[in-house]
Amino acid sequence: MYDRxxxxxxxxxxxxxxxxxxxxxxxxxxxxxxxxxxxEVKIGYHPLGACYDVLQTVEQ
Incomplete structure (x- = not known):
């Protein structure tokens, strides 16, 4: 699922x-x-946090 x-x-x-x-x-x-x-678009931690949230949801 992570790879997908x-x-x-x-x-x-x-x-x-x-x-x-x-x-x-x-x-x-x-x-x-x-x-x-x-x-110039601000980048940061959000994409990584979003991936973590998705993985937590998928694992349940």
Missing amino acids: IWTYAWNNMVNQKYGNWHFKLTRDNDVPDDIDSTP
Whole structure:
């Protein structure tokens, strides 16, 4: 399950051009027009914490 979640995150949530994360996507996995996806986007602990929360939910 971890590999499936990480593959999804890598393919859809990681900004491949700049290496940061898209913290919000549309239902079609596109970045909404109101989101700035340039390198100036603040990155931090949230993606890691979100992955941890998902894994905790899946394990239950």
